[in-house]
Amino acid sequence: MFRLFHAKFMGPKLLPHAPKPQTFQLFPKCCSLLFETTIQFHAVSSYPCEPFLSTLILALKSSSSVSYCRVVHARVVKSLDFRDGFIGDQLVTCYVSMGSTPDAQKLFDEMPHKDFVSWNSLVSGFSKRGDLGNCMSVFSTMKSEMALGLNELTLISVISACASGKARDEGCYLHCCAVKLGMELEVKLVNALINMYGKFGCVESAFKLFWALAEKNIVAWNSMVAVWTQNGIPDEAFNYFNMMRVSGLLPDEATMVSLLQVCEKLPVGRLVEAIHGVIFTCGLDENVAIATTLLNLYSKLGRLNSSHKVFAEIRKPDKVALTAMLAGYAMHGRGREAIEFFERTVRDGMEPDHVTFTHLLCACSHSGLVEEGKCYFQIMADVYGVQPRLDHYSCMVDLLGRRGLLNDAHKLIKNMPIEPNSGVWGALLGACRVYHNIDLGKEAAENLIALDPSDPRNYIMLSNIYSSAGLWSDASKVRALMKTKVLTKIPGYSFIEHGNKIHCFVVDDCSHPDSDKIHMKLDEVMRKIQEVGFVSETKSILHDVDEEVKIDMINKHSEKIALAYGLLVSSADMPIIITKNLRICCDCHNTAKFVSLLEKRTIIIRDSKRFHHFSDGLCSCSDYW
C-alpha cells in the first residue's frame, strides 16, 4: 500500500506535479493530513522512504511548527539511522529556522557522520536568524574539529551574519580566514565580503575587493551598486550601473531595487521616471519587488497617485507590497483610507505582521484617530498575536501626545515591558513642545541626551522647550553645553526641482543667481498673506531677541525661500514640491496654508517626518505633525 502511494507521489513521470513546499503553506490542513498519513504508513511498514520524508521536511519548514518537527524526528529515529546524514541535516535546518536551538544542537551532536552540509546547516541556520553568537561559536568548533579545513559556503554564511550583526572585528577576522585559505578570488565569497564592508560603511575595502575580482558577475555589480546606495553616494551608484551596462550585463531585480533606492535621497522626480522606463525596456515591469520599491519611492517623493498606479498594476501583490501601499497612505496623512485598505486586505487573507501594524498605527496617529489607534494597538497582540515592539510604542506615544494626552503617553512609556529608545522619547518630546509641557519635555530630552549624547538635535529641542517657556538662561546653558561638546546644529535645507536642476536653499540664502527676484517675491507674498490675517508664529525661535527681529529671522526660513522660487518659476497648474531635511516649523506651515489659498496653488512639502499637501488654505495633516 505504501509502495503504491509512494510510487504515485514521487514517481519520475509525476514528479513535476509533486506538491512543493509552498503548496503546504497554503493548505495547512493538507499538510497535517499528510503527516498523519505518513505516520500511519510508517506504522505498518518499515520501508525506508527517505525521499518522501525529505519532501515532508521541506513542508515542515514552512509549517513553523516545532511539534510537527519532533513527530517526524521521532519517526526518523525509529525507522532510519543517520548513516546517510541527509535527513539529519534537513531536520537540523528545520529546528534552527524555527528558533528551537536546543533541539537542533542535540540532534546535531547525536549525528555520527557530520559532513560539510551538516555543519553548514547549523551555521547558516543561526546566521539566518541573526544569531551571531551561536553562529560564531559553531564556526570556531567546526574550524578546530574539521581537519579538512573550511568550506567556502560556511564562510559565506558567517560573513553574512557579521554583516547584518554589524560585527566588525569578527568580520575582518573572517576576511583573514578567507585570504589564508586562498579564497579571496572566489566570486561568491568576495560578494559576501563586499556586502559586509558596505554595511560597515567601509566603502574603500568593498571597492578594493570588487576591482580585484577577475570575473565580475551581475551579483558583484549589484553588490557595489548597493554599497554606494547604502552609504549615501548616489553618483557612484549610477556610475556603477552604467559601467555594468557597458560591460554587457543586463540589470536584474536587485540592480533596479538598489538603483531606485538611491533616488530616495534625491528630490528628483524625473530621474525616477527615467528608471521606470529602463524597468520596462528590461522587461522587469511585472516584478513585484521592483514594483514595491517603486511604489514606496513615489510615496516618499510626494506622489501618492503614482504609487496608486504602480500598485494597481501589480497582478498579485504580496504582503510587502500591500504594506508598502499602507505605508503610503500613512505617510500622506490618509488615516481613514489606510484603515479601509487594511481592513479590506485582511479580509482578503493578508496576515498582518509587525511592520503592517507599525504603518497602520502611524496612519492613525498622523490623522488624529486616537480611538482607532488604541483599538488596533490592543487587537494587534490579542487577535493577531503580534507583540508590540519599540516602533509600535513610538506610534502610540505620538498618537496620544498629538491629542495632548501627555500623561497617558508618559504612563504608557513607564509601563513598557521593554526599554524605551530614542523614537519613543522623541515622540513624547515632540508632543511636549506642541503643548508646552516643560516638566515632561525636560524628562524626555534628558533621556534622549542620555541615549545619544552626540546628537545635536536633542540639545536643540531641550533648548527650544526652555525658550518657548521664556526660560532664557536655561536655554543658553543647554547651548553652552552643546558648544563644550563641539556639537553643531544640523543646518536646514530646502530643495526644489526646476529646469532639470535641483535648487537648494539654506536659511537667509542669497546665493542663487536669481536671489534678488526670489526675495522680492517672498516679501510680496508675505505682505499679501499678512493683509488677509496671517500672523507670524515666533515661539520656535530660540534666541532672546525682539519680536521684530524674530519675525525677520523666521521669514528667511529655507522653505519660504524655496516656496517663493517655486511660485516664481513653475506654471500655475503644477504643484510646487519642496523637500526639507528637517521638520517644518509652525510658521512655515501656516505660510504654506495661506499661500495655497491666495495663490490657488497646490503645495507639497516633504519634511523629515512626513508629507504636507496644502490646498485651499488647508493641509492634509490637519495640523497634526
Added chain:
DNA sequence: CTAGGGTTAG
C-alpha cells in the same frame, strides 16, 4: 527524486 544563503523590496 532529493542537500548547504553571494546582491535587492514594506
